Amino acid sequence: MAISLRLSDEETSLIKNYASLHNISISELFRQAVMEKIEDEYDLQCYEKAMKLYSEDQTTYTLDEVEKELGL
Secondary structure, three states, X not given: OOOOOOOOHHHHHHHHHHHHHOOOOHHHHHHHHHHHHHHHXXXXXXXXXXXXXXXXXXXXXXXXXXXXXXXX
16 A cells, blocks of 8 residues: 655655664655554553553452462
């Protein structure tokens, strides 16, 4: 799939230099950046859900308790 972007000359130069400095293509740079953004947002959603659940029940377990419960 092809995607196009409108960038200023300054932005284009910065992106090209950054990609060159890290020895990756511009396509790979954008792919990595977008995937990291998606992962960060997903991580934040998981964190917010976990904190909501924790605020409802603050029971915690030690590693030993978990291992015993799981039979490890």
